Amino acid sequence: MTLIALLLALLAEQLRPLAARPLIVRLLDSAAERAVARFNDGSAGNGRFAWLMLVLGGTLGTAFAYWLLWELHPLLAFVFNVAVLYLCMGFGNDSRLFSEIHLALRMGELARARDLLAEWRGGRYDAAGVNEVARMSIEMALVAAHRRVFGVVFWFVLLPGPSGAVMYLAARALHALWGARADADFGDFGRFARTASEALDWVPVRITATVFSVMGNFEDAIYCWRSQAVLWPDRSSAILIASGGGALGVRLGMPVHESGVIVDRPEMGLGGEAGVEHMQSTVGLLWRALFVCLFLLVLLGAAGWVGR
Numbered sequence: 006m007t008l009i010a011l012l013l014a015l016l017a018e019q020l021r022p023l024a025a026r027p028l029i030v031r032l033l034d035s036a037a038e039r040a041v042a043r044f045n046d047g048s049a050g051n052g053r054f055a056w057l058m059l060v061l062g063g064t065l066g067t068a069f070a071y072w073l074l075w076e077l078h079p080l081l082a083f084v085f086n087v088a089v090l091y092l093c094m095g096f097g098n099d100s101r102l103f104s105e106i107h108l109a110l111r112m113g114e115l116a117r118a119r120d121l122l123a124e125w126r127g128g129r130y131d132a133a134g135v136n137e138v139a140r141m142s143i144e145m146a147l148v149a150a151h152r153r154v155f156g157v158v159f160w161f162v163l164l165p166g167p168s169g170a171v172m173y174l175a176a177r178a179l180h181a182l183w184g185a186r187a188d189a190d191f192g193d194f195g196r197f198a199r200t201a202s203e204a205l206d207w208v209p210v211r212i213t214a215t216v217f218s219v220m221g222n223f224e225d226a227i228y229c230w231r232s233q234a235v236l237w238p239d240r241s242s243a244i245l246i247a248s249g250g251g252a253l254g255v256r257l258g259m260p261v262h263e264s265g266v267i268v269d270r271p272e273m274g275l276g277g278e279a280g281v282e283h284m285q286s287t288v289g290l291l292w293r294a295l296f297v298c299l300f301l302l303v304l305l306g307a308a309g310w311v312g313r
Contacts, residue, residue: 006083007162008302014090015154015295022097029092033059033178041183047192056179056198064164064172071166082166089167093174096153099125103146107284110135132262140279143287144257147249148242150291151213152177158298159209162305173209176202203241210241213294214248220293221252225275233258236271243273250274253290255283 040055067089075082102125109118118138119130126145130138156177160169176198183191184199218226229251230244237243237258250257254276260269277283 006086008299010083010086010090011158011161011302012299013087014094017087017091018094018097019100022101023092023095029174030095030178033063033175034182037179037182041194045191045194047190047194049193049196052183052194053197055194056183056201059179060172060175060201063175064168067171068165068168071168075166086167090157090161090170093157093161093167093170094153096149099146099149099153103142103284103288106138106142107281107288110139110281110284128264130261130263131265134262136278136280137261139281139284140255140257140259141261143249143253143255143279143283144242144246146287146291147217147245150294151210151245154295155213155216155298156206156209159212160205162302173205176205206241210244214244216294216297217245217248217252217290220290220297221249222254223252225254226251229274233271233273237273247273249287249290250276253283253286255279255286 036059040059044051044055071082071085074085102121106118106121106125109115109121115135115138118135119133122130122133122138122141126141130141133141157170157173160173161167163169164172179195179198180202182198183195184202186195214226214230218230226248229247233247234240234243237246246257250273253274256272256274256276256278258270258273260267262268
């Protein structure tokens with residue numbers, strides 16, 4: 006049942022991708038804003054309480070709704086599984102932007118590729134060259150595939166119903182909204198959101214990076230993971246980008262032109278300069294990684310470990 010729900014959610018995501026900010030994300034943003042207005046006094050303790058209220062409340066509420074629907078009829082619980090999982094993924098929009106950037110670069114439409122990258126990543130890239138646009142797009146795809154698919158799937162399989170997917174999505178959203186803020190007025194309110202998100206992603210990130218490594222150049226991917234990931238500010242993203250770059254045989258990171266300045270970044274990965282051809286290789290790597298995950302779910306289902 007888990008595998009079928011996952012396949013249907015993935016299919017729905019490809020046929021009808023969610024908007025860049027789907028309903029469930031907008032609801033989380035609204036709830037997070039209200040929690041900040043009510044509880045933020047700059048202390049880490051209140052930030053921890055607000056995080057637990059939103060994330061655990063959403064997780065337990067989803068698990069209860071799943072149990073209630075299961076008691077009414079298993080088919081209702083199954084439909085609920087598919088619907089919530091579909092809403093928690095959202096990789097279709099990332100896939101669309103990546104494909105459009107790839108096509109624009111192949112057609113020589115660099116200005117359009119820059120605009121699409123700005124829409125996807127934020128910022129401006131008026132001075133970015135073809136290789137920079139390809140490089141940043143590959144990085145975005147590697148990280149987004151984990152956060153929108155593989156990380157969601159990990160917690161979906163682990164917890165009852167779609168509660169794990171909701172927990173992971175909520176934790177990532179609060180990390181972005183609270184954990185990434187460093188302004189003095191916000192204080193330490195977002196510290197727990199940052200720490201909790203990193204803890205929840207510790208195992209899934211490493212599983213995804215391992216799959217990237219196995220599906221590409223294993224030795225280079227492991228070398229980059231171990232030697233380069235410590236150089237990047239966001240450790241989770243660093244592991245994905247370093248292992249993905251090593252697996253693909255392409256150099257990522259490095260300085261880029263962003264919003265009118267040159268942003269200095271460490272080099273990640275090994276091999277040649279990122280180009281349009283590496284974007285196609287990235288698509289292949291992500292599909293192979295997805296097939297491996299689905300195959301592992303089949304094996305777990307056959308062993309009786311997954312099957313709700």
